[in-house]
Amino acid sequence: MLKGYFSKILLIVFLFGIFKVEAAELWVATNGDNTNPGTKEKPLASVQMALRKARELRRLNDASIKEGITIYVGEGVYEFYEPLLIRPEDSGTEDSPTRIVAKGENKPIFSGGVKVENWEKFSGNLSGLPKNAEVWVADAPKVGGQPLNFRQLWVNDKKAVWATSLNDGKLDRILSVDNEEQAFWIPTPDADFNNLDDLEFVIHQWWAIANLRVKGMEVQGDKTKISFHQPESLIEFEHPWPAPFIDENNEYNGNSAFFFQGARELLTKPGEWYHDKEEGKLYYWPRKDENLNNAEVVAPFLESLVEFKGDLDNPVKHFTISGIAFQHTTWMRPSERGHVPLQAGWYILEAYKLKEPGTPDKESLENQAWIGRQPGGIEISNASHINIENCQFQHMAATGLDLVTGVSDTRIQGNLFRDIGGTGIQAGFFGGPDFEAHLPYNPKDEREIVKNIQIKNNLITDATNEDWGCVGISVGFAQGVNIEHNEINDINYSGICVGWGWTKTISASKNNRVHANKIHNFAKQMYDVGGIYTLSAQPNMEITENVIYNLNKAPYAHMLHHHQYIYFDEASSYIRVQDNWTERAKFFCNTPGPGNEWFYNGPKVSEEIKNKAGLEPEFQQLLER
Numbered sequence: 001m002l003k004g005y006f007s008k009i010l011l012i013v014f015l016f017g018i019f020k021v022e023a024a025e026l027w028v029a030t031n032g033d034n035t036n037p038g039t040k041e042k043p044l045a046s047v048q049m050a051l052r053k054a055r056e057l058r059r060l061n062d063a064s065i066k067e068g069i070t071i072y073v074g075e076g077v078y079e080f081y082e083p084l085l086i087r088p089e090d091s092g093t094e095d096s097p098t099r100i101v102a103k104g105e106n107k108p109i110f111s112g113g114v115k116v117e118n119w120e121k122f123s124g125n126l127s128g129l130p131k132n133a134e135v136w137v138a139d140a141p142k143v144g145g146q147p148l149n150f151r152q153l154w155v156n157d158k159k160a161v162w163a164t165s166l167n168d169g170k171l172d173r174i175l176s177v178d179n180e181e182q183a184f185w186i187p188t189p190d191a192d193f194n195n196l197d198d199l200e201f202v203i204h205q206w207w208a209i210a211n212l213r214v215k216g217m218e219v220q221g222d223k224t225k226i227s228f229h230q231p232e233s234l235i236e237f238e239h240p241w242p243a244p245f246i247d248e249n250n251e252y253n254g255n256s257a258f259f260f261q262g263a264r265e266l267l268t269k270p271g272e273w274y275h276d277k278e279e280g281k282l283y284y285w286p287r288k289d290e291n292l293n294n295a296e297v298v299a300p301f302l303e304s305l306v307e308f309k310g311d312l313d314n315p316v317k318h319f320t321i322s323g324i325a326f327q328h329t330t331w332m333r334p335s336e337r338g339h340v341p342l343q344a345g346w347y348i349l350e351a352y353k354l355k356e357p358g359t360p361d362k363e364s365l366e367n368q369a370w371i372g373r374q375p376g377g378i379e380i381s382n383a384s385h386i387n388i389e390n391c392q393f394q395h396m397a398a399t400g401l402d403l404v405t406g407v408s409d410t411r412i413q414g415n416l417f418r419d420i421g422g423t424g425i426q427a428g429f430f431g432g433p434d435f436e437a438h439l440p441y442n443p444k445d446e447r448e449i450v451k452n453i454q455i456k457n458n459l460i461t462d463a464t465n466e467d468w469g470c471v472g473i474s475v476g477f478a479q480g481v482n483i484e485h486n487e488i489n490d491i492n493y494s495g496i497c498v499g500w501g502w503t504k505t506i507s508a509s510k511n512n513r514v515h516a517n518k519i520h521n522f523a524k525q526m527y528d529v530g531g532i533y534t535l536s537a538q539p540n541m542e543i544t545e546n547v548i549y550n551l552n553k554a555p556y557a558h559m560l561h562h563h564q565y566i567y568f569d570e571a572s573s574y575i576r577v578q579d580n581w582t583e584r585a586k587f588f589c590n591t592p593g594p595g596n597e598w599f600y601n602g603p604k605v606s607e608e609i610k611n612k613a614g615l616e617p618e619f620q621q622l623l624e625r
Helices: 002-019 049-059 234-239 333-337 607-612
Strands: 026-030 069-072 077-079 084-086 099-104 109-111 112-117 135-139 175-178 184-185 200-205 208-220 223-228 259-261 272-277 281-284 297-300 305-307 314-321 323-329 339-343 346-353 367-374 378-390 391-396 399-413 416-420 425-427 451-456 459-461 473-475 479-484 487-489 496-498 514-515 518-520 529-534 539-544 547-551 565-566 575-580 587-589 596-599
Touching: 026 049, 026 323, 049 069, 049 084, 049 099, 084 473, 208 234, 208 333, 208 339, 223 234, 297 323, 305 314, 346 459, 367 496, 378 391, 399 587, 425 451, 473 479, 479 496, 529 539, 529 547, 547 565
Parallel strands: 026 069, 069 099, 077 109, 084 305, 099 314, 109 323, 305 378, 314 378, 323 391, 378 399, 391 416, 399 425, 399 451, 416 459, 425 473, 451 479, 459 487, 473 496, 479 514, 487 518, 496 529, 514 539, 518 547, 529 565, 539 575, 565 587, 575 596
Antiparallel strands: 112 297, 135 281, 175 184, 184 223, 200 208, 200 259, 208 223, 272 281, 339 346, 346 367
């Protein structure tokens, strides 16, 4: 009897061992091999191959995936030569999600850059360089056998400076604008630029800067006529807002400021670099603590690292990325077609002033504009239940993370955004080549609307460092976006912007919330700015218990005091603002709409509210990074 009883127990244990279901695991390591099975002992070499294997497990409905699939990524650098594409076939379910997770003490790095190696101290003659220049030279990188064009460079994890006049002292101002000939008159530069194909002109325009490729320079004594390539030349001299500024009656802070970048003659200081595209050489003047014999130098290649791409009928679902560092992305439009923004980094494709103002939505509208979207390090389109958590977004030329269209029920939490050229986090609809930017957005298919998004406990710092008119967090037309307990600092324009369209018409925007964020050291270069900035009608929007301070005085602002802690711009409506602490009671409304409510905002808000804003205790370690 006893023997038979133990036999039954052993059989039950044996059968349980056979039929026990655990989550599937796939492992990736820098010393792996894509012919390996992807176990911990024999890992794969790339996350792309691991995702393919996970996709096959889903397709075959393998028993191991009942509780999900986890792709563990080991420490080290993984160089991407194309974005990681996450498709509907990679979706998980609520009970069986798909995860890409870091494994190890240090975050694995997904890099869109290529290394520049074999540096030598330059000993030849290079006209235009200072006599004391200690310049090093290397062959410029190639990708796929083709020369790489790029606008950024990082040396030992620190951003180098593209040769520029920006740091040579106080910026010059334009003298006049010739719209008919599409040219500026400027003070004659000190440098004699030998190759205009290298030269870029960057002009400060109200709340944006424009990057214009120089076509010609005609010197006439102490003034010079400068012209530009198409298409940006037509856009620059035709678009009405924000236009070059001329202070005709000396009532403001002078004409639009400008600087040059990109040319060899501008390489004048340690930390600066120049790319000679004709010779295929890269020149760099090292900083004091840099030794190029052993330095790690990276030039960016990709504009995006990860793309979630579903469609409305078949979205990507239930996918998490945790603990990954995303680094080294570029953005090449300014070098290829110029960059003239409308606002918040959205570049103009076409814009002009209407001879007879008015549209069905707005009788006085005179500004028409069709715009384009900057690329993002991670771009998410048509997806739901996506989690991006505990990641790092660093060394990026444009947007860090972008929720483009059709994204819902998604959480962005606990991430660090640092050294971002454009906007840190962006979400929602803003217009496009086929939708004029000043129209209300009400899509026929509501699944297009970005909605039910949690953006919580993220640190965004040193963003907008290339396109000064971008922002920390930017939300266009969207619903149910909760922006809570983030910290945003070191920003050239506004901290958090919600709304788009400049329209009083109630449309897709509603139920958004900006709560308990800490915003400081902003408005460093631009004006017409707000720590929190809103546009258009947004029923049931709340702005509560935020802390906003260190409002800068932008040195080249035309109107020196046109900056504020909270800014209701055109047609902002149905918004409740309560218990926000600001160091001064400096707020502004520009033709707001109805239904707004203001309660107890300014320096007298309680210390308890002030102390609770920003990153919550379990996310404070982001500040230490």
